[in-house]
Amino acid sequence: MELIDKLEILGDAAKYDASCSSSGSSRKGSTGSAALPGICHSWAADGRCISLLKVLMDNRCLYNCAYCKNSRSSDTKRAGFEPQEVYEITMNFYKRNYIEGLFLSSGVFRSPDYTMEKMIKAVELLRNNGFGGYIHFKAIPGASKELIERAGFLSDRMSVNVELPTNDSLMLLAPEKSKQNIFLPMGQIAASITSNKNNFLDKDKFAPAGQSTQMIVGATQDSDYQILRLSQYMYKYYELKRVYYSAYVPVNQNKLLPVIDKPPLLREHRLYQADWLLRFYGFDASEILDERFPMLDNSLDPKCVWALRHREFFPVEINKADLLVLLRVPGIGNISARRIISARRMGPLSFEDLKKIGVVMKRAKYFITCSGKYMNGIFLSTPQIYNSLVTYEKPLFLPLGMQTTMFERENMENAKKIITGVY
């Protein structure tokens, strides 16, 4: 098989992994360096960024997970790279500035250890030849501790995908896998990251850019609340840098899987927004969702929903409030909150000033006061605010055909009632 055909098959096979980030590590080789903030090099026709050469080492697999394109019984073209080939392509793409590094994953071919060893060989070739670019290494569940340890010192980031957030879902769609199988390596990686954290250079650290994971959204009945709670748990106990959410795309015919005509992109988007609230806005999963409201709202982002359900928290006084309080205001993000705090040292801020600072006033104005006064001419009834906020939702992230359903009147009326509590 020609190298270009292998690359097509093994790139195609890797595309459902959502992670693309190349940030959080700095190292230097004779060719290349990992830049700390991460760099996107291109954007594919689906609008997703391409930062790393994302490929599988091999797409032959022992497992038969129902949702996976590369499962044992799935009818797809198969191929496998030799370590030398991965090295050649990565180095040449990197020098041409197509990519920031390599994201290497694999189907489980022959055995977890056999697969891991082959992947490690490819990565070793790169590092031994002075490659200082970014490497994201997907640990193979079931591989030995020693191999995971070796991979971690060669890579910038490691990950093990959770894919399904509950035991029931795992039993249903991937009965050959087990919870231990996933969380054991994740725990080992977390422990190795922590114990090597203080090594001076990033190149001597274990996965200096931390570990990440991914969950599939919409292949099972699991609720957003279950997903988000698990994310929070992993951020807390497994030193996770990021959880990725991947809208389920039907790739196999299987009666265990839901029948959908489009991947649930809006749901994926809302989960990312909620995830952001956990990591950067000081929210707890139980504040965003609970048993009564286990799903994120379609019509409005989770921060606006929280604000509408907690009118007692507002108004927030711009010239006095702490950072964590400012961060709860819709329309104020991390950057504008910090700007407010530094600008108000020079004198009290007015609504005009807030605009200059970059606060999104069409969202924020209902929830703030400047020097004790609300902005002129705004209304304060919750349903009215809801109506206004909804009109500013611009779903660019959704392909054209999908934008309409989001704004169907009927859905919106329902959402409005649920959020505002006004029937």
Added chain:
Amino acid sequence: MENAEFIYICDGTIEGLLSAVYKSYYSHENVFDIIASDDFQSSFAYEYRNITTDFKQAQKVAYSIKSKISRQAFETVVNVWLTESELRGHHILEYIKLGFKKGRDVDCMLTQENVAFMQMMSRKVEFEVHRFLGILRFSKLHDGSFFSSISTDYNILSLIAEHFSQRLSEDRLIIYDEKRKNAILSDRGEWILVNGIKMGEVTLSHEETSFRDMWQRYFEAIAIKERTNKKLQRSFIPVRYWSNVTELKKELQ
């Protein structure tokens, strides 16, 4: 004229700009704007003065900005100069004046129109620099060096040089700015900026097309069909950049 407003004309380089700032301080003239000689258009409203670039003076001004205001402020001044936008010299003068009065706090004065403008323009330059660290593409030439041709909104060559020079620190590179006819030449980690270059045809290495083809095939394979969203793609990488981006060039035809 007693209260004449001056426009200082410099050679367009950062050193030229800083020399003009130096002169404006010591001449006590009322300087409204500093422009590059290439942008000169005479108007009766102003008096004009040609400024000779003086590296010592430029260094002094650079040092004062860094020590009396902040390093960040110096970067802001450089970035705004590289935007080549109208009235950049005017805004820079105002900003430095205010900065010398207020020190590093000047960057907290976001309600001042001038400060807000400087920061906004500077961010735009930073954004373009970051964008080009990603979307710039090299081709390997027959002599083993790597060549890239770019077309940027702002004059950012000098800001991206170090990154690429370090990234390919074992190779020779040429990064050519199509609009401004300038180029970065880098040889194993050391680089210089050369002005007024005329680019001829380049000869590619024999393996170049095969790697381009591989990248193209990979690029098409990695997109998920069910998620196709060209509008989103274009919002991240506007079409005006596509002519120099290996994997997108084809779609322009």
